[in-house]
Amino acid sequence: MKKSVWIFIEQTDGKFNDVSWELLGKGRELATALDAELCGVLLGHKVIEMAEEPVYYGADKVFVIDDPLLEYYRTQPYAHGLVALVKEYKPEVFLMGATYLGRDLSGAVATHLKTGLTADCTVLNIDEETKLLHQTRPAFGGNIMATIYCASARPQMATVRPRVMSMPDRDASRKGQIIEAKLGLKETDISTRRVEFVCDPSTSFRIEDAQVIVAGGRGIGDGANFKLLKELADVLGGVVGASRAAVDAGWLDWSHQVGQTGHTVRPRLYISAGISGAIQHQVGMEGSDMIIAINKDPDASIFKIADYGIVGDALEIVPALTEAFRKMKGESG
Amino acid sequence: MHLVVCVKQVPDATEVKVDPVKGTLVRQGVPSIANPYDMHALEMALQLKDEHGAKITVLSMGPPQATDVIKRSISIGADDGRLLCDVAFAGSDTLATSYILSQAIKEIEKTDPVDIVFAGKMAIDGDTAQVGPGIATRLGYSLVTYCLGIDGIDTGRSVIKARRQLEGGCEVVEADLPVLITVVKEANEVRYASLPDLIKSIRSDVTVWNKEFFELDIPQCGLKGSPTQVKKIFPPPPKDVTPEIMNTGETGLDEIANTVAEAVSKAGIL
Numbered sequence A: 001m002k003k004s005v006w007i008f009i010e011q012t013d014g015k016f017n018d019v020s021w022e023l024l025g026k027g028r029e030l031a032t033a034l035d036a037e038l039c040g041v042l043l044g045h046k047v048i049e050m051a052e053e054p055v056y057y058g059a060d061k062v063f064v065i066d067d068p069l070l071e072y073y074r075t076q077p078y079a080h081g082l083v084a085l086v087k088e089y090k091p092e093v094f095l096m097g098a099t100y101l102g103r104d105l106s107g108a109v110a111t112h113l114k115t116g117l118t119a120d121c122t123v124l125n126i127d128e129e130t131k132l133l134h135q136t137r138p139a140f141g142g143n144i145m146a147t148i149y150c151a152s153a154r155p156q157m158a159t160v161r162p163r164v165m166s167m168p169d170r171d172a173s174r175k176g177q178i179i180e181a182k183l184g185l186k187e188t189d190i191s192t193r194r195v196e197f198v199c200d201p202s203t204s205f206r207i208e209d210a211q212v213i214v215a216g217g218r219g220i221g222d223g224a225n226f227k228l229l230k231e232l233a234d235v236l237g238g239v240v241g242a243s244r245a246a247v248d249a250g251w252l253d254w255s256h257q258v259g260q261t262g263h264t265v266r267p268r269l270y271i272s273a274g275i276s277g278a279i280q281h282q283v284g285m286e287g288s289d290m291i292i293a294i295n296k297d298p299d300a301s302i303f304k305i306a307d308y309g310i311v312g313d314a315l316e317i318v319p320a321l322t323e324a325f326r327k328m329k330g331e332s333g
Numbered sequence B: 001m002h003l004v005v006c007v008k009q010v011p012d013a014t015e016v017k018v019d020p021v022k023g024t025l026v027r028q029g030v031p032s033i034a035n036p037y038d039m040h041a042l043e044m045a046l047q048l049k050d051e052h053g054a055k056i057t058v059l060s061m062g063p064p065q066a067t068d069v070i071k072r073s074i075s076i077g078a079d080d081g082r083l084l085c086d087v088a089f090a091g092s093d094t095l096a097t098s099y100i101l102s103q104a105i106k107e108i109e110k111t112d113p114v115d116i117v118f119a120g121k122m123a124i125d126g127d128t129a130q131v132g133p134g135i136a137t138r139l140g141y142s143l144v145t146y147c148l149g150i151d152g153i154d155t156g157r158s159v160i161k162a163r164r165q166l167e168g169g170c171e172v173v174e175a176d177l178p179v180l181i182t183v184v185k186e187a188n189e190v191r192y193a194s195l196p197d198l199i200k201s202i203r204s205d206v207t208v209w210n211k212e213f214f215e216l217d218i219p220q221c222g223l224k225g226s227p228t229q230v231k232k233i234f235p236p237p238p239k240d241v242t243p244e245i246m247n248t249g250e251t252g253l254d255e256i257a258n259t260v261a262e263a264v265s266k267a268g269i270l
């Protein structure tokens, strides 16, 4: 049997989570280094029609379990299905998104399989000599990085947060193989049931999805001043983010927080204003394509990771930027 | 009802520093605290106790000084505690940790059956969130992660109704007992101990269990029982950029704003 690298393809109500594609992108690199094939694993109800999509993002094969018991996520049936597939096909590496679902599921699956699991990896690569997966993650609030490996148990399992790996291109001309499997469970085998799901729009704001983020910190001085950041974000088609200090002050809610205990973001443009750049903040935004930092302190650590740094008062600079972008957009039509 | 709450002693992450030369953690002088998420788990158990009456056993694995977190738990209302402490447990990763804790819970169940095991969503020193699901899997319990609150217990049907925090909203679930619940910070405010209770708890004896006190397969414990190993630890690498720094004290505001806007436009972001 050829070696394989597996990616869990996360979907909710028929909507894929982009982290699955980001992991397929990384999975392709790992598969090449291992001379292995890249496989997606898709579980759910009425998902068989969607099974080609992972192929477009790089999967050679897609394993699918389509069963009414998998209509919404529950630990037991999802873990049961995955464990059976892993036991049959024995992948070398198995990656999942570090989402609510993925953290719950990966812990259960790794325990069933008695294998190692490393959470929230930021770097994954195959060691040339040993061919082992090296899994690097921040620990102790980002103060230190640790590289972890799993010598003998298989698969080598890891989770990765959304937006940590970059998104591969979609290619709808790619061809792959779809392999269907059975779940083999009854409702009475499962000990949890959903009663209802209550949508909460305040928690459905996803800063991870923004292409442009204008983030403010304690240096913005006052919640009311965030309207200046909002104006800049609006001109750029972006959203407002915050440091933990700004969230703790009650200026914005947690869904806007960037960093270790907030969200990891990877926008095309990240503008920070009045944020010192503590390591716990940096780990959440250093993957941004372009970083513009505004701080009145020339020695602020945020400047070390910025592409452009502006030393001065954010409350003056932000409106000036808004004006400059507005003018530029006006000129280009 | 019998509730078991898993509490871990962790270094206060706000105080952890890295030796810039050796690249190792400086643990000396770093204060230890009870993992904040675990305290929210304990508070959820205490609220059940207030409402329905229950016995709460706190379970911790760690060094001898981890008795502190058990005493702290007793000071706010837990009834009893067990510290799992043995050199054979040192170096356990999440798989080995969930094994040791689940074996201890099985031992506790022999004399006093357990209805609910509580744990924090994750521990702040590892951030893995893996031990809770691991214990539930090993014990064959129902699992309810990211719990915001318990809305009801039907002892006749032996089910609980609970709310879970998820992306985009809140899920209400029903789970058969026994169940393992992991708790998020938003669930509640943790109560404070009264002075008399605090003093009483300091004097209380905490039962310590070493590897002889419950059934264990030693090769599944500690470093030997841990499939993951640490290859190296190092300080986060600096980013490889030479920032262009402009100062409003030296350059006009308009000029700076235009320079930045042009750079953004050139990068094709607009």
Ligand SMILES: Cc1cc2nc3c(=O)[nH]c(=O)nc-3n(C[C@H](O)[C@H](O)[C@H](O)COP(=O)(O)OP(=O)(O)OC[C@H]3O[C@@H](n4cnc5c(N)ncnc54)[C@H](O)[C@@H]3O)c2cc1C
Pocket (backbone or CB within 6 Å): A140, A141, A216, A217, A218, A219, A220, A242, A243, A244, A245, A246, A257, A258, A259, A260, A261, A262, A263, A273, A274, A275, A276, A277, A278, A279, A280, A281, A284, A294, A295, A296, A297, A300, A312, A313, A314, A315, B013, B014
């Ligand atoms: C375990 C742990 C997890 C954490 N998780 C996160 C996290 O997820 N996200 C996060 O952000 N933080 C996190 N932190 C907190 C982090 O360590 C910092 O405390 C926090 O990021 C500081 O926020 P800040 O930069 O807004 O505030 P400060 O550090 O107070 O910085 C304010 C900055 O504003 C500048 N300033 C003041 N006035 C002006 C002005 N008028 N114009 C321009 N600049 C001005 C100052 O020079 C200063 O640099 C965490 C900490 C720990 C221990």
